[in-house]
Amino acid sequence: MRATTLTYASGAWTRDDKVTDPNLVLWFGSPKLARDAKIYDDLRARFPKALIAGCSTGGEIYNDEVHDGTAVAAAIRFDHTTVRACKVAVSAGSDSAKAGREIAAQLSDFGLRAVYLLSDGLMVNGAKLVQGLLADLPPEVVITGGLAGDGADFASTCVGLDGPAVPGVIAAIGFYGGKLNATWGSAGGWDPFGPQRKITRSEANVLYELDGKPALELYKRYLGEAAEQLPGSALLFPLVIRPEAESSYDVVRTIVGVDEKAQSLIFAGDMPQGWTAQLMRGVPDSLIDGALRAARQARVGEDSGDGSSLALLVSCIGRKLMMGQRISDEVEIIRAECGAIPTIGFYSYGEICPHGFTGSCTLHNQTMTITVLREAA
Amino acid sequence: MTEASRHRLLERQLKKAAGPDGAVDVDRLLELVSKAYDEYDNTLRLNDRAARLMSGELSELNDKLRQESEARAKISEALLQTVLDNADEAIISLGNDHMVLSANRVAEQTFGYRPGEMIGKPLSVLFECPDEAEDHQRFSDKGPQARALHVNEVQCRRSTGEAFPAELSFSRIPIENDVRLISFWRDISSRKAAQAELISAAEEAQAASLSKSNFLANMSHELRTPLNAIIGFSDLLLSELHGPALEVRHKEYIKDIADSGAHLLQLVNDILDLSRIESGRYDLVLEPIHLIDVTASVIRQLGPMSRKGQLELLDTISGALWLMADRRALRQVLYNLLSNAIKFTRPGGRVSLSATRVDEGVEIAVEDNGIGMPRDALPRLGNPFEQVANSYARAHGGAGLGLAITRKLVGLQNGVLSFDSELGVGSVFRVWLPIASALARTA
Numbered sequence: 001m002r003a004t005t006l007t008y009a010s011g012a013w014t015r016d017d018k019v020t021d022p023n024l025v026l027w028f029g030s031p032k033l034a035r036d037a038k039i040y041d042d043l044r045a046r047f048p049k050a051l052i053a054g055c056s057t058g059g060e061i062y063n064d065e066v067h068d069g070t071a072v073a074a075a076i077r078f079d080h081t082t083v084r085a086c087k088v089a090v091s092a093g094s095d096s097a098k099a100g101r102e103i104a105a106q107l108s109d110f111g112l113r114a115v116y117l118l119s120d121g122l123m124v125n126g127a128k129l130v131q132g133l134l135a136d137l138p139p140e141v142v143i144t145g146g147l148a149g150d151g152a153d154f155a156s157t158c159v160g161l162d163g164p165a166v167p168g169v170i171a172a173i174g175f176y177g178g179k180l181n182a183t184w185g186s187a188g189g190w191d192p193f194g195p196q197r198k199i200t201r202s203e204a205n206v207l208y209e210l211d212g213k214p215a216l217e218l219y220k221r222y223l224g225e226a227a228e229q230l231p232g233s234a235l236l237f238p239l240v241i242r243p244e245a246e247s248s249y250d251v252v253r254t255i256v257g258v259d260e261k262a263q264s265l266i267f268a269g270d271m272p273q274g275w276t277a278q279l280m281r282g283v284p285d286s287l288i289d290g291a292l293r294a295a296r297q298a299r300v301g302e303d304s305g306d307g308s309s310l311a312l313l314v315s316c317i318g319r320k321l322m323m324g325q326r327i328s329d330e331v332e333i334i335r336a337e338c339g340a341i342p343t344i345g346f347y348s349y350g351e352i353c354p355h356g357f358t359g360s361c362t363l364h365n366q367t368m369t370i371t372v373l374r375e376a377a
Numbered sequence: 378m379t380e381a382s383r384h385r386l387l388e389r390q391l392k393k394a395a396g397p398d399g400a401v402d403v404d405r406l407l408e409l410v411s412k413a414y415d416e417y418d419n420t421l422r423l424n425d426r427a428a429r430l431m432s433g434e435l436s437e438l439n440d441k442l443r444q445e446s447e448a449r450a451k452i453s454e455a456l457l458q459t460v461l462d463n464a465d466e467a468i469i470s471l472g473n474d475h476m477v478l479s480a481n482r483v484a485e486q487t488f489g490y491r492p493g494e495m496i497g498k499p500l501s502v503l504f505e506c507p508d509e510a511e512d513h514q515r516f517s518d519k520g521p522q523a524r525a526l527h528v529n530e531v532q533c534r535r536s537t538g539e540a541f542p543a544e545l546s547f548s549r550i551p552i553e554n555d556v557r558l559i560s561f562w563r564d565i566s567s568r569k570a571a572q573a574e575l576i577s578a579a580e581e582a583q584a585a586s587l588s589k590s591n592f593l594a595n596m597s598h599e600l601r602t603p604l605n606a607i608i609g610f611s612d613l614l615l616s617e618l619h620g621p622a623l624e625v626r627h628k629e630y631i632k633d634i635a636d637s638g639a640h641l642l643q644l645v646n647d648i649l650d651l652s653r654i655e656s657g658r659y660d661l662v663l664e665p666i667h668l669i670d671v672t673a674s675v676i677r678q679l680g681p682m683s684r685k686g687q688l689e690l691l692d693t694i695s696g697a698l699w700l701m702a703d704r705r706a707l708r709q710v711l712y713n714l715l716s717n718a719i720k721f722t723r724p725g726g727r728v729s730l731s732a733t734r735v736d737e738g739v740e741i742a743v744e745d746n747g748i749g750m751p752r753d754a755l756p757r758l759g760n761p762f763e764q765v766a767n768s769y770a771r772a773h774g775g776a777g778l779g780l781a782i783t784r785k786l787v788g789l790q791n792g793v794l795s796f797d798s799e800l801g802v803g804s805v806f807r808v809w810l811p812i813a814s815a816l817a818r819t820a
Contacts, residue, residue, distance in 0.1 A: 194431035195438050224426050226419070236423060281427050283420070324416030325409065328389055 001078050001375040003310035005342045007062050008033065008071035013042050018307060022047055022075035024083045024173065026116075026312070027054035028061075028346035029071030029165075031150050031157075037164035039071050047075065051085050053171045055118045055159040058149030058317035059327070061345035064335040066320070066328045068151075072344045074310055080179035080375050084109075087161040087171045096125040099170055100132020107174035108137060114175040114182035116312070116371065117145030120168055121157035121349035122256060125205045126363035127269030129170065130352060134361055142182045143361040144371040145172075146314035147268060147350035152232035152321060154256055157349065179376045185297030186353040186369040188252055189290020190238055190280035196245050197278065202271040206264050210277060214263040219255075222279065231258045234265065235318030238280045238366040245276045249355075252280065254318050254365040256349055268350040269363040280366070284326045287319050291330035291368040295337040298370040309374035311338060313345025316366045320347045330368055341372075386413060467543075467562040473555055475500040487543075487564050489536040503562075505532035505540045533562070541566040590656035597649035604642045611635035647778035650709075654785045661703035661789055665813035668698040668732060668739065675711045676730070679719060687724035690715075693731045698739050699813040706786040707810070713779045714743040714806050721804070722747030738792070738811045746803040755798060 004018040008029065025047055033039055034056035043052050054073070062072045086106040088099045107115060115137070119129060126147055133143060148157035148165075158165035175182065197218075201209035209215060219227070219234050226233040234255035242250040257266035271277075298311075313334065320327045335343070351369035355362045383391075390413070394406035461468055467484035469477055480488075480495040488495065488503060501507050533543045543562045550557040611634045613619060623631070653659045676692050683690040700707070711730075718728040728745045750758070758780060787794040787808055798804035 193427065195434055222427055222430055224423070226423060237427070279427075279431075281424060283424070322420070324420075325386055325389065325413045326416075329385075332385075 002307050003074055003076045003342045005344050006073040008039055019075040019077045022050045022077050024076045025050045025052045025073055027073035028057045030069045031056045033071045034158055034165045040160055040164045051083055053118055053161045055148035056157050058151050058347035059320050061313050061331055063343050064332050066331055074344045081175055081177040083173055083175055085161055085173045087169050090123050090168050092123045096128035097132035100129045101136050103172045104133050104136035111176040112141055112174050113180045114142040116173045117352050118159050119147050119170040120159055121147035121149055123168055126350040130361050130363055144184050145352040146348035149317050149348050154231050181374050183298050183372045184353050185294040186364055186367045187290040187293035188367045189287040190282045190366055192240050192278040192280050194279050196276045199271055199273050199275050199277055202273045205267045205270050207271045208264045215265050216263045231255050235321050239277045240280050241275045241277045243275055252366045268365055282322045284323045288329045288333055292333050294368045294370050295334040298372050307342055309341050309372055311341050311343040312371045314348050314351045315368045317347045318366045469560045471500055471558040503533055505534045542569050590652040593648050593652035597645045600645045604638055608635055608638040650782050651778050661706055663701050663703055665699050666702050666704055668700055671707050679715050683719050686719050688722050689727040691729035698732055700739055700810045701813045702790045702810050706790055710783050710786050713783045718743050718745040738809050741808045742805055744805040749800045749802050749804050750798040751800045
């Protein structure tokens with residue numbers, strides 16, 4: 001396997017002849033660039049035979065740097081692995097679990113080892129999408145990926161597969177063959193604080209009330225003047241939810257939308273009624289420590305950086321909003337831990353990766369999630 | 378400032394502010410630096426705000442919890458007070474120093490104190506004897522394993538100095554590093570008095586029964602002496618050894634005297650036996666006995682009587698049946714039952730003796746087709762002294778105390794006597810006695 005990374009600057013992709021005939025090209029672009037068909041067209045012109053998939057972001061990761069307003073890409077040539085992809089159209093309020101099952105039906109085949117998902121970030125309930133996918137795929141298939149971003153605006157995201165990126169698309173890439181090795185790591189670094197609250201009213205991924213009081217009101221109180229930047233600023237206070245106050249299983253959820261009229265908050269995944277929720281807050285040092293833990297979990301430390309492996313990073317937009325200009329620290333620390341392997345990634349509205357505690361794939365929020373692809377000799 | 382000592386954020390900002398020629402755009406740099414300060418301020422402000430709000434929320438919750446727990450405490454306090462006020466027992470709680478912390482109403486009434494007066498008094502004032510108080514104080518030093526109740530009868534003292542018995546139990550309540558004792562006291566003076574009355578009544582009854590038995594034993598002895606003279610001299614007269622023959626009429630009178638004397642002697646002997654049994658002076662030796670040895674001799678002895686009564690005496694016992702019994706008592710039991718059966722069976726009738734194994738014993742049955750007894754008389758059959766007052770027994774003469782003695786003797790040999798009878802059809806008496814175990818037989 002050979003992989004190389006490209007960036008889009010001054011209206012053109014950088015030239016790199018390390019990989020000339022890739023099977024797969026992945027790209028992540030700022031909302032403005034992603035909506036422009038040119039970045040896809042340029043890639044297609046250069047790699048006519050490759051499978052090309054990409055999405056809009058809340059920020060782009062290129063090796064050890066974080067950028068805004070750019071696009072990044074990775075071109076991958078597999079020696080022993082075949083790739084196959086499919087896409088499913090979705091609209092606001094459509095059945096995400098059904099979309100997951102459709103993807104499973106299309107990709108399910110002999111030798112399927114891993115699935116990489118790029119999904120619309122606003123029209124999809126990521127948790128339901130993963131549930132649908134898990135229901136119809138063998139448990140050993142590694143499922144990772146992320147939900148597309150729209151900066152901190154939460155207005156419109158887009159995803160493209162073998163075509164320009166458009167809203168309402170889920171693209172899924174299947175990796176087939178016994179030599180592919182996909183490893184992963186995921187960690188947050190946010191600290192729960194304050195009282196535990198009961199989810200007293202919710203419907204799927206819409207949260208109305210905590211402890212019988214409007215959830216939006218609670219957020220506005222904690223955000224103070226930053227409430228003006230809702231929904232983006234709500235990412236500064238994610239919620240950790242657990243089935244019971246004492247459960248060791250938990251999952252972090254962030255807000256992707258606000259409904260002032262219904263006094264409700266819309267989350268990227270389910271908020272089951274009756275579960276316990278607790279606010280979380282972050283400080284840069286603990287988030288950077290979370291990224292380091294994700295890197296160690298992905299076990300990529302021994303890579304030589306010669307292009308025989310590729311790291312795909314999906315980090316949460318909430319981390320970027322919290323850390324500001326210090327956001328590059330989390331990418332640098334992964335680089336320091338993993339070595340100089342080709343790395344691209346994006347800031348997303350939701351990360352998809354196996355859960356550290358249950359090992360079963362789920363939607364994460366507010367984490368740094370790393371997928372490392374390599375082929376055995 | 379050297380390049381190496383610059384903060385990495387500044388390093389990054391310089392890089393971002395650099396133009397294509399490498400020269401730093403100062404306005405762009407200042408913009409980035411200023412933005413970083415703003416970000417720092419915002420983070421600080423947000424975290425401060427979160428900390429303040431959280432602490433407010435938590436202390437609000439804490440107040441709520443405290444109020445809830447106070448309300449719960451009030452309820453359980455009221456509950457406890459109701460239990461204490463309505464308990465039948467005196468309930469006194471003590472501190473580790475054995476001083477009274479609280480006492481319920483019953484405790485104050487029992488020990489004769491005014492409300493609240495017991496609080497602060499040492500445990501020892503409640504005991505008649507100070508040593509006993511110390512014993513109970515030691516209970517609290519036994520460590521947590523001695524948490525269970527222990528019940529004792531103790532001598533207590535009321536405030537008036539009056540002593541009274543009570544049942545006392547303690548319960549330990551370990552509270553962090555301290556221990557509280559809850560003591561429960563029940564005044565048992567009236568129960569004790571009732572018990573004492575019962576005991577003395579029982580003793581009196583026993584003494585009366587013993588003197589009655591002694592009296593009967595002595596009386597019987599006194600009665601037998603003149604009876605022997607009456608029977609002996611009437612026999613002598615009837616034998617005509619002393620001289621000329623008596624007139625037939627006189628001979629009949631004398632025979633009546635002899636018969637009545639014999640009857641009376643039997644009655645006296647029965648009374649003597651019964652009183653011996655009742656006063657515990659009938660000594661038994663329980664040993665393995667071969668049943669046929671006893672039945673054969675009893676049958677032989679009763680042969681003349683059955684022939685005289687012109688009835689058939691049938692003995693079906695055979696084989697080796699070993700019983701655990703007293704030889705003399707068993708003999709007397711079988712003799713009584715068989716002679717009674719013969720007595721109450723008309724000429725031409727039949728009396729039979731049989732034995733069968735039942736459980737770990739042998740049931741010996743004496744059956745007749747004699748006159749029988751009415752069913753309603755059966756329940757009282759075999760009760761001493763009641764029998765003699767029974768009009769039916771009186772009418773048939775001599776049935777007297779034999780059955781009462783028989784029942785007692787069977788009981789003394791760990792056996793059971795049962796019977797059934799029907800008027801005009803006959804009677805059956807069954808004696809169950811334990812078999813001699815193999816061990817006893819070889820011994």
